[in-house]
Amino acid sequence: MRVTCWISIFMVALLAVGCGKQPRQPQSMLDTPAHHVDVGMASLDKGAPHQAQASFDVALELDPDYGPALAGKGVALAAIGNWRDGEDYVDDGLDEAADPSEELFAHVAALRAMTWATRNGQLAAETLLKRSDSVWKKGARLVEKNGGLDPAPLNFYRGEACLQALDMDCAENMFSRVLSANPSNQQYVERAEARWRAVQMIRRAALKTNVGIRIALTEQITRADMAALLVEELGVGRLYEKTEPVGSEFLDAGAAAASEGGTVLQDVANHPLRADIEAVTRYGVRGLQPFHGGQFKPDVALSKAEGAMILEDIIVRASGDDSLATRYIGRQSPFVDVRPDHAFFNAVMLVTTRGLLATNARQGRFDPLAPLSGAEAALAVSALKTELNTW
The missing domain is CATH 1.25.40.10 (Tetratricopeptide repeat domain)
Structure with missing residues (x-):
């Protein structure tokens, strides 16, 4: 009886194995x-x-x-x-x-x-x-x-x-x-x-916050990342609270309300950097304003040209020298990939002459459409912090 019982168990085990999913046969040499x-x-x-x-x-x-x-x-x-x-x-x-x-x-x-x-x-x-x-x-x-x-x-x-x-x-x-x-x-x-x-x-x-360090490690910085760097590492609020946003008259109703703190941007409600995003929105940092409809689009990556325009706005606002926004207009470009009629030409010239963003000197290029890395942005913010402290 005991032998019969063991045989039955063995047969059940064999059936279980036989009913299991079998490996698929390859269908090509690369399969x-x-x-x-x-x-x-x-x-x-x-x-x-x-x-x-x-x-x-x-x-x-x-x-x-x-x-x-x-x-x-x-x-x-x-x-x-x-x-x-x-x-x-x-x-x-x-x-x-x-x-x-x-x-x-x-x-x-x-x-x-x-x-x-x-x-x-x-x-x-x-x-x-x-x-x-x-x-x-x-x-x-x-x-x-x-x-x-x-x-x-x-x-x-x-x-x-x-x-x-x-x-x-x-x-x-x-x-x-x-x-x-x-x-x-x-x-x-x-x-x-x-x-x-x-x-x-x-x-x-010499970043002082863990948020800044983590952002510096990213290969391509986003709008939300830049907002956090400006607020937490640069302390941009002290530079903007007493000045009017450049071009604020061109904001649409949703963006204007957001910049005045009158509405919460819907696409950042659950974002971990929400406080920093809402801060730069209130300050009206050029290049980090809300899009039409009041969307901030926090995960959109920034290019070097866009980073240059953001840094330009900070320099102009912090120095109180509006002429910096047009200082290089009409001059020749030293870069083969940045024409004088480009919207970001003045910004590129302003930040590169101050050493805030690196260039490819050997090839005479700025690479305006290249991704702005976290490390590049962090270095620029650090250098800008040093420069602002002299004003």
Whole structure:
């Protein structure tokens, strides 16, 4: 009787396995788990975590136990905001790693996932520093034991974790490791060099608030970011409260009401930088006024030309010298990409002659339509702060 019972249980187990979802058969030469993981990682690097997750899911259809696909999906989930499930997938990816290379991949994925968790407010900065240090040490030991493994991704993403936790010394050390190791993937050299320069710029800017530091780390600053820099780092209110906004007569009804504090901008009601946005709106900072209909559009990115116009307005208002707004009109342009008839020509000339925004002197370019980075904006605000203190 007992034997019969065990046979029945065994048969049920076999049936359960047989009814489970079977791996999908590849349909082309590139329809492989490794290829789909590569596509997913590229999507992550482009800031498209949902698209990345879809690629990792396709890889898992082919091989449900493929470690890199599991770990990659964990990063995508963390980026989307699902840190709990993301952490589990990264752990599964490490458990299923088939060789040291896949194990290192999982450690790097862990660094990326926990950095996203902190960025999304799901993991404390102090915890990020401790946990990322532990993961980095495990990865470093793995690299030391297995020749041929590239430590660049491990060092780079440990640096990113340190930046997210605002530990500048740790970040600088990690990015320096990438630059000194001459990795096989030149992409990491370029990215580490850019981040290392950002750390140096932040140090020079001597930012006094964590908000300012975080904004300085962004690759492309938004209207909301600039508002926060002006209010929290520059203290722009003291420069504007006793002066009239330039061009205030051209504001539409919604924008004028917002600038007078008569209405709350609907698209910033739940924005974390709402107070800073409403402040610059009240002050009437040129370039950061509400759009028609009273929309601020906080997440719209700023170009260098737009940043120059904002800085120009501050200089004119703070100095009380209205002639600065037209000082360079009619002059020749030293830049091949900024014509004298461009609306932002005077602003570009004003900020570049004061060294507030950098130029490409070798090519004679200002790159007005290029994204304004957080580091560039922070340095400009810091330099402007020094200049304003002399007036």
